[in-house]
Amino acid sequence: MSEAAAARQDGPLALICGGGSLPLAVADFVAASGRKVVLFPLHGAAEGTPVERHRHHWIYVGQIGKFLRLARAEGCRDIVFIGAMVRPSIWQVHPDLVGLSFLRRTLAAYRGGDNHLISSMGKVLEGEGFRLLGAHEVAPQILMPQGAIGRQQPSERDRADIALGLDYLHAAGPFDVGQAVIVAGRHVLAVEAAEGTDAMLQRMVEMRANGRVRAAVGTGVLVKAPKPTQDRRFDLPSIGPKTIENALRAGLAGIAVVAGETIIAEPDLLRTAADKAGIFVVGVPAGASP
Amino acid sequence: MSEAAAARQDGPLALICGGGSLPLAVADFVAASGRKVVLFPLHGAAEGTPVERHRHHWIYVGQIGKFLRLARAEGCRDIVFIGAMVRPSIWQVHPDLVGLSFLRRTLAAYRGGDNHLISSMGKVLEGEGFRLLGAHEVAPQILMPQGAIGRQQPSERDRADIALGLDYLHAAGPFDVGQAVIVAGRHVLAVEAAEGTDAMLQRMVEMRANGRVRAAVGTGVLVKAPKPTQDRRFDLPSIGPKTIENALRAGLAGIAVVAGETIIAEPDLLRTAADKAGIFVVGVPAGASP
Numbered sequence: 001m002s003e004a005a006a007a008r009q010d011g012p013l014a015l016i017c018g019g020g021s022l023p024l025a026v027a028d029f030v031a032a033s034g035r036k037v038v039l040f041p042l043h044g045a046a047e048g049t050p051v052e053r054h055r056h057h058w059i060y061v062g063q064i065g066k067f068l069r070l071a072r073a074e075g076c077r078d079i080v081f082i083g084a085m086v087r088p089s090i091w092q093v094h095p096d097l098v099g100l101s102f103l104r105r106t107l108a109a110y111r112g113g114d115n116h117l118i119s120s121m122g123k124v125l126e127g128e129g130f131r132l133l134g135a136h137e138v139a140p141q142i143l144m145p146q147g148a149i150g151r152q153q154p155s156e157r158d159r160a161d162i163a164l165g166l167d168y169l170h171a172a173g174p175f176d177v178g179q180a181v182i183v184a185g186r187h188v189l190a191v192e193a194a195e196g197t198d199a200m201l202q203r204m205v206e207m208r209a210n211g212r213v214r215a216a217v218g219t220g221v222l223v224k225a226p227k228p229t230q231d232r233r234f235d236l237p238s239i240g241p242k243t244i245e246n247a248l249r250a251g252l253a254g255i256a257v258v259a260g261e262t263i264i265a266e267p268d269l270l271r272t273a274a275d276k277a278g279i280f281v282v283g284v285p286a287g288a289s290p
Numbered sequence: 291m292s293e294a295a296a297a298r299q300d301g302p303l304a305l306i307c308g309g310g311s312l313p314l315a316v317a318d319f320v321a322a323s324g325r326k327v328v329l330f331p332l333h334g335a336a337e338g339t340p341v342e343r344h345r346h347h348w349i350y351v352g353q354i355g356k357f358l359r360l361a362r363a364e365g366c367r368d369i370v371f372i373g374a375m376v377r378p379s380i381w382q383v384h385p386d387l388v389g390l391s392f393l394r395r396t397l398a399a400y401r402g403g404d405n406h407l408i409s410s411m412g413k414v415l416e417g418e419g420f421r422l423l424g425a426h427e428v429a430p431q432i433l434m435p436q437g438a439i440g441r442q443q444p445s446e447r448d449r450a451d452i453a454l455g456l457d458y459l460h461a462a463g464p465f466d467v468g469q470a471v472i473v474a475g476r477h478v479l480a481v482e483a484a485e486g487t488d489a490m491l492q493r494m495v496e497m498r499a500n501g502r503v504r505a506a507v508g509t510g511v512l513v514k515a516p517k518p519t520q521d522r523r524f525d526l527p528s529i530g531p532k533t534i535e536n537a538l539r540a541g542l543a544g545i546a547v548v549a550g551e552t553i554i555a556e557p558d559l560l561r562t563a564a565d566k567a568g569i570f571v572v573g574v575p576a577g578a579s580p
Contacts, residue, residue: 164465167465168462168465168467171461171462171464171465172458172461172462172481174461175454175457175458175461175478176477176478177458177478177481178481181483182483187466187484188465188466188467188483189483189484190483190484190485191462191467191468191481191482191483192481193471193472193478193479193480193481194477194479194480194497194502194503195480195493195496195497195502196502199493199502203485203489203493206485207484207485212484212485212486212489213484
C-alpha cells in the first residue's frame with residue numbers, strides 16, 4: 001500500500017492551528033502527500049494565517065464540543081495540534097459544555113500522573129474515538145535532517161564545542177532544565193533555563209559587549225537538544241529564521257540541533273536564512289556526539 | 291602554643307589589597323588575632339580604602355620587584371592577595387624588571403599545566419621564599435558558618451529547592467560552568483554561566499515581570515557552591531549585602547551557600563542585610579544536601 005493510499009485510508013486530518021507559520025506549513029505538506037486536511041484555526045492565535053487555502057472552521061479554544069462535532073462530521077479520526085499559543089485570556093476560551101467536561105477529565109488524567117498536559121489530552125481524545133498525533137508524524141518534512149542544511153559547515157573546533165554542549169545537556173537532562181546552551185572555545189558560556197532560547201542569545205550579545213565573554217566574534221555554537229523528560233510526540237525543540245538571526249547577532253559560528261528531534265518548520269526558509277547569515281545549521285545524530 | 295603565638299612566629303602578614311571592603315576586613319581580623327599586617331594597596335583598585343589604619347605601602351600591580359623588596363624588609367614570609375581587581379589598563383601596570391621576570395615565570399608554570407594563574411603565581415613566590423595563602427586561611431571569620439546567619443530560616447519547601455540546586459550544581463560541576471542556580475518549587479529556573487550571579491538575579495526579576503516565571507514572589511532560592519575544579523585556596527564563591535539586595539529584588543525566599551567554602555567578608559553586615567531584607571541566608575554542610 002502506498003503512503004498516499006494509507007493516508008487516504010486514515011481519512012482527513014483535523015489540524016488545530018495556533019499562531020505562526022508552522023500550522024500552514026504542516027497543512028501544505030500533508031495535503032501535498034494526498035491526504036485531505038481540515039483546519040481548525042483558533043480565535044486569538046491564528047488570525048492572519050491564510051487558512052482559506054484549506055477547508056477550515058474557526059473555533060474558540062474552549063469549544064471542544066463544537067470541534068468534536070465538526071471533526072466527526074468531516075470524517076476526521078486523527079488530530080494534530082500545532083502552533084504558538086499565548087495563554088488565552090478567560091474571555092477568549094468560550095468553553096462549551098463538552099469543553100468543560102473535557103477539561104475536567106484532562107486535569108484528572110494529568111493529576112493521575114501524566115507528565116504532560118497534552119498527553120492527558122491525548123488520552124481523553126482516545127476515549128472519544130480520536131487519535132492525537134505529533135505534527136512530525138504526519139509531516140516528517142518539518143524535522144531537521146542530519147548534516148548541515150546550508151552552505152556553511154562546522155569546523156573541527158565547532159564540532160568540539162558541539163560535543164561539549166551535547167554532553168552538558170545530557171548531564172543536566174534529569175533536572176528538566178532548558179534545552180539549550182552556548183559553547184565557545186570548549187567553555188559553556190550560557191545555559192538556558194526558564195528564560196528561553198532567544199533571551200539566552202540576547203544575553204550572549206550583552207556578555208560580548210560588557211567583556212564577560214572574550215571569545216572572538218564568529219566563534220561559538222548554540223546547541224539545542226530535547227530534554228529526556230519531554231514527550232517527543234508533542235513537544236520537540238524548534239528553530240526558525242529568527243533563531244538564526246539571533247545567533248548571528250550573538251556572534252556565533254552556528255547552530256547544532258538533534259536530527260529527527262527538532263522542528264524546523266520550513267526547511268527551505270531555514271536554508272536561505274542560514275546562507276544569508278553565513279552561519280552553519282547542523283543536525284547531529286540523536287544519542288551521539290557529532 | 292596559642293594561636294596568637296603561632297601567628298607571631300610566622301611574622302607579619304603581607305596583604306596585597308584589591309578593591310572593595312574585604313581586604314580591610316581581613317586585615318582587621320588578622321590584626322585582632324595579634325598578628326601584624328602590612329598592607330600593599332594596589333593603585334587603580336584600592337583607592338578609597340582606609341588603609342591608614344595599618345602599616346602600608348602603595349604599589350602598582352606590576353611592581354613585583356618593589357613589593358618583594360618591601361615585604362622582605364618588613365619581615366613578611368606569608369602573602370595574601372585579596373579583593374576585587376578590574377583588569378588593569380596597560381598604563382596602570384608599571385612593571386619593574388622583577389615584575390617582568392615574575393610574569394614570564396608565572397605564565398610558564400601556567401602553560402605547564404596549572405589550572406589557575408594564581409596557583410602558578412603561588413609556585414613562583416615559593417621559589418622566592420614566600421608562601422601564598424588564601425585569605426580565609428589567615429581570617430577564617432570571613433567564611434560562611436553552618437546554619438542561618440539571620441532571623442529567617444528556610445522552610446521545608448526551601449530545603450527541597452536547596453537540595454535540588456546542590457544536586458544540579460554537582461551534576462554540572464565537571465563542566466566548569468557557573469557556581470549558582472535559582473530554584474523555585476523544585477524547578478531550576480536559572481543557571482549561571484559566564485554572566486555572573488548578579489546578572490542571573492536580574493534575569494529572575496525580568497522573568498517574573500514578563501510571565502516566564504510564575505512562582506509566587508517570596509519563593510525560590512539562590513543556591514551557590516564552589517566548582518569542583520576551583521582552587522579553593524584562592525577562588526571561593528562569595529556573597530555580600532549586594533547579593534542579598536539583588537535576591538530580594540528577584541523575589542526569592544533566601545540564599546543557600548556552602549558553609550566553610552563561601553566568603554561572606556563581614557558576617558555582621560551580612561546578618562543585618564539579611565534581616566533587613568527579611569530573607570534567609572543559610573550555610574549548608576559541604577558535600578551534603580541540607
